[in-house]
Amino acid sequence: MTEQTGVSAQDIVERVWLSIAERRLRPGVQLKEGQLAAIFDVSRARVRQALAALERDGLVTIIPNRGAFVCQPSVEEARDVFFVRRAVERCIVDRLCKSISKANVTRLRTHVAKERTANAQNITTDIIKLSGGFHLLLAEVASSDFLFATMRDLISRSSLITAVYRNTNRFNCGPDEHADIVEAIARGDPETATKLMEHHLEHVETELDLSEIRDQPHDLKSALA
Incomplete structure (x- = not known):
């Protein structure tokens, strides 16, 4: 797949973070690799890099065999x-x-x-x-x-x-x-x-x-x- 020039893993992280902060992306939403790859026109590998960064920041939970989800803080x-x-x-x-x-x-x-x-x-x-x-x-x-x-x-x-x-x-x-x-x-x-x-x-x-x-x-x- 040819990736969109200039869209880095950090760009994806910032877009997701901003969407959460603006209350457009709600807790519990699943961040599907394939869908994110299509939205940003990048490879799944780049999406996985972004999701890993979001998990480190405490914004995303990655559940084995289920996928990544926006965290739901209690x-x-x-x-x-x-x-x-x-x-x-x-x-x-x-x-x-x-x-x-x-x-x-x-x-x-x-x-x-x-x-x-x-x-x-x-x-x-x-x-x-x-x-x-x-x-x-x-x-x-x-x-x-x-x-x-x-x-x-x-x-x-x-x-x-x-x-x-x-x-x-x-x-x-x-x-x-x-x-x-x-x-x-x-x-x-x-x-x-x-x-x-x-x-x-x-x-x-x-x-x-x-x-x-x-x-x-x-x-x-x-x-x-």
């Missing part, structure tokens, strides 16, 4: 993820307040500026990516491979949980709150920065309706079209 898992996030992000913020460089403060401010632009222009794709990306960038500039890897997993799981349980039409967790956190870090004020982060994550969690999943899975082709 209410208990959702609460656990946000509980762990609060602990990890407190650690990250505290570390940054003690050691962040001016260059990295600039990186964070630049990121927040991009979030504001995406919000002003209502670019859904950028809003979703930049919102989670802010928290991942905090972990990156903290210069800890462990914290970065932990946050990458938590952000992926949070994106799925938010897609499933979000009770509003907002796709992001707010550049204004992000900006306040950055300025507290820049001042080297761990007490304020930690309180702001805790409030921020509580705000995100309160926008979730942690009850049973109400929506039925959508058709794969229409979700990714």
Whole structure:
């Protein structure tokens, strides 16, 4: 089979992730290799690479002899993820307040500026990516491979949980709150920065309706079209 030029495994991963975040691709949907290969005009081998990456990110479950399915996080898992996030992000913020460089403060401010632009222009794709990306960038500039890897997993799981349980039409967790956190870090004020982060994550969690999943899975082709 001749593959469509430029469609990589990462491209497929991002399309699936975005479809989940935009609530077009629902938990429980089976991601059939043949159907994905046809949709993206790529080989099954490339699809398998993408599915393996999605499984590592906690967005897909691969069941032997059955196939790959979008994960269905439970209410208990959702609460656990946000509980762990609060602990990890407190650690990250505290570390940054003690050691962040001016260059990295600039990186964070630049990121927040991009979030504001995406919000002003209502670019859904950028809003979703930049919102989670802010928290991942905090972990990156903290210069800890462990914290970065932990946050990458938590952000992926949070994106799925938010897609499933979000009770509003907002796709992001707010550049204004992000900006306040950055300025507290820049001042080297761990007490304020930690309180702001805790409030921020509580705000995100309160926008979730942690009850049973109400929506039925959508058709794969229409979700990714």
